[in-house]
Amino acid sequence: MRLPVDLAGVLEALGNTMTITDRVVLDDVDLGAEHYSFAGPADYTVTFTNGGAGQIVATGTVSVTARATCVRCLQDFDLPVSAAIDAYYVLPGREAEIPDEQEYDVIHENRVDLYPALEQSVAVEFPFAPVHDAACKGICPVCGGDRNVTPCTCEVAAPSSPFAALKDMLPLDDDKLGDS
Numbered sequence: 001m002r003l004p005v006d007l008a009g010v011l012e013a014l015g016n017t018m019t020i021t022d023r024v025v026l027d028d029v030d031l032g033a034e035h036y037s038f039a040g041p042a043d044y045t046v047t048f049t050n051g052g053a054g055q056i057v058a059t060g061t062v063s064v065t066a067r068a069t070c071v072r073c074l075q076d077f078d079l080p081v082s083a084a085i086d087a088y089y090v091l092p093g094r095e096a097e098i099p100d101e102q103e104y105d106v107i108h109e110n111r112v113d114l115y116p117a118l119e120q121s122v123a124v125e126f127p128f129a130p131v132h133d134a135a136c137k138g139i140c141p142v143c144g145g146d147r148n149v150t151p152c153t154c155e156v157a158a159p160s161s162p163f164a165a166l167k168d169m170l171p172l173d174d175d176k177l178g179d180s
């Protein structure tokens, strides 16, 4: 996916600006083991500013609703994301004037591709381990049921169970087993 932006007008003079408000459909994003798709297009507003020395600064915001998969219960859910855009572009041959730590893309024939900046801005907002709800109970490791939907009574081996402790303290009399 590409989102070419013509910066000819902005490049004409120091201080020139151009603001673009538009929407774009983002490609799916894979982040580690997580896969994110999008429920709709991303809305963005970006202002390009000529900062001199052949440098263009792009700042703005992007918002989109992502579709993520809960790591606990595996159900898909909507994840609204709003992110800041912060990108830096420079004319060929002027790279030396950019501060060392500044990431940038080079302007080709007065054009830049805004797409990578949009995608990166959104992707950094994605959680490492998405959960559909902070209180998600997840899937039962014993019966495999979704404990949010059908609470089960499976006993998950837990040393903290008061009954387990009781059993250890009061050995059962074998003769009385099954009498009731």
Ligand SMILES: [Zn+2]
Residues within 6 Å of the ligand: 070, 071, 072, 073, 074, 075, 131, 132, 133, 136, 137, 138
């Ligand atoms: Zn969940």
Ligand SMILES: [Zn+2]
Residues within 6 Å of the ligand: 140, 141, 142, 143, 144, 145, 152, 153, 154
């Ligand atoms: Zn269960």
